[in-house]
Amino acid sequence: MIEVDDLWRVYQVGDQTIEAVRGIGLTVAEGEFVSIVGHSGSGKSTLLSMVGGLARPSRGTVRIGGVDLWSRGDAFRSEVRNGMIGFIFQFASLIPTLSTVENIALPHLFRADGSHKAVHEEARELLVRVGLGAKLDSFPNELSGGQQRRVAIARALINRPRVILADEPTGDLDERTEAEVMALLLAATREHKAAFLMVTHNMSIARAADRMLQMKDGILA
Ligand SMILES: Nc1ncnc2c1ncn2[C@@H]1O[C@H](COP(=O)(O)OP(=O)(O)O)[C@@H](O)[C@H]1O
Ligand SMILES: [Mg+2]
Known part of the structure; x- marks a missing residue:
């Protein structure tokens, strides 16, 4: 589902050249959970942005479902x-002026297959699933860090993605919420047969993966 080949990202800052990602190859199959663990600055976020179509690689290819x-x-x-x-x-990164339901529904109000009502209904169902049934009309600043994180997860899962990419998904959470968030992501991975790629510096959540890889200075070990 995810195929990465010889992926590079070079940043030019003034006269300094930073090779953040250096020739990475990687595959993640349907229904598989792969984690990449590495220290801060090892290139994890840069790699994930390229896999997610958010930052252009300097070199190499990313295929999603063969494309x-x-x-x-x-x-x-x-x-x-x-x-x-x-x-x-x-x-x-929730939009502060929108309720939790609206934060999740917004990106999908324009898609062809759903009425506004259907999209809002789906958003509500997902929020109930992530344990936020009581916070449907709350605004982000009325939620704890863990609750905001769960809204972000619901937002990522609303279109039943074939590929789930997570950058430090439990960054600011206590251990119990961390476990809940991981369980949610794993359930979605298995249920939708999604390919789940997570990057983190947190060894204990990385260990839950089917495969754990290590990243150091832009290279996978
Ligand atoms: N937009 C950018 N411009 C210049 N350098 C960057 C940029 N983004 C990241 N870097 C550098 O690339 C390296 C990898 O960063 P990053 O991918 O954020 O690592 P990680 O997510 O593992 O902490 C670091 O040396 C960082 O300073
Ligand atoms: Mg990072």
């Missing part, structure tokens, strides 16, 4: 992202 993500234009990539990829960012 070459970076070979075509932005409109095509948006389509793949909306249709196939659920991205959980390092920070929950």
Whole structure:
């Protein structure tokens, strides 16, 4: 489902060249959970952004479901992202002026197959599933860090993505919430036969994966 080949990302900052990702190859199958663990600055977020179609590789290919993500234009990539990829960012990045239901529904109000009502219904169901049934009309600033994180997960799962990408998904959470969040992501992975790729510096959640890889200085070990 995810195929990465010889992927590079080089940043040019003034006269300094930073090779953040250096020739990574990687595959994640349907229904498989792969974690990448590495210290801060090892290139994890850069790698995940390229796999998710958010940052252009300097070199190499990313295939999602056999489709070459970076070979075509932005409109095509948006389509793949909306249709196939659920991205959980390092920070929950919710829109402060929208309720939890609206935060989840918004990106999907424009899709062809659903009425506004159906999309809102789906958003509500997902929020109940992630344990936020009592917070449907709350705003992000009325939620704890863990609750905001769960909204972000519901937002990533609403289109039943074939690919789930998570960057430090439990970054600011206590251990119990961390376990809940991981259980949710794993259930979605198995249920939808999604390919789940997570990057983190947290060894204890990385160990839950089917395969755990280590990243160091832009390279997988
Ligand atoms: N936009 C950017 N411009 C310049 N350098 C960057 C940028 N993003 C990341 N880097 C550098 O690339 C390296 C990898 O960063 P990152 O992918 O964020 O690592 P990680 O997620 O593992 O902490 C670091 O040295 C970082 O400073
Ligand atoms: Mg990072």
